[in-house]
Amino acid sequence: MPATSPAPILLELLRCPEPHHAPLAYDREANCLTCSECDKVFRVEDGIPVMLLDSVKEE
Ligand SMILES: [Zn+2]
Helix, strand or coil, X not given: CCCCCCCHHHHHHCECCCCCXXXXXXXXXXXXXXXXXXXXXXXXXXXXXXXXXXXXXXX
């Protein structure tokens, strides 16, 4: 059973919470969202993207 993916409509509406508000790319294998501008990674839990900047892991 694959991890629950966010709804496509949700993915289209999602933008990075940083001021540039760049679109996010969904990584199905990692089950996370990556910003196309700043490369921040946001986790997806049970199909719900975790968009809090505090939860972003810096690498
Ligand atoms: Zn960003």
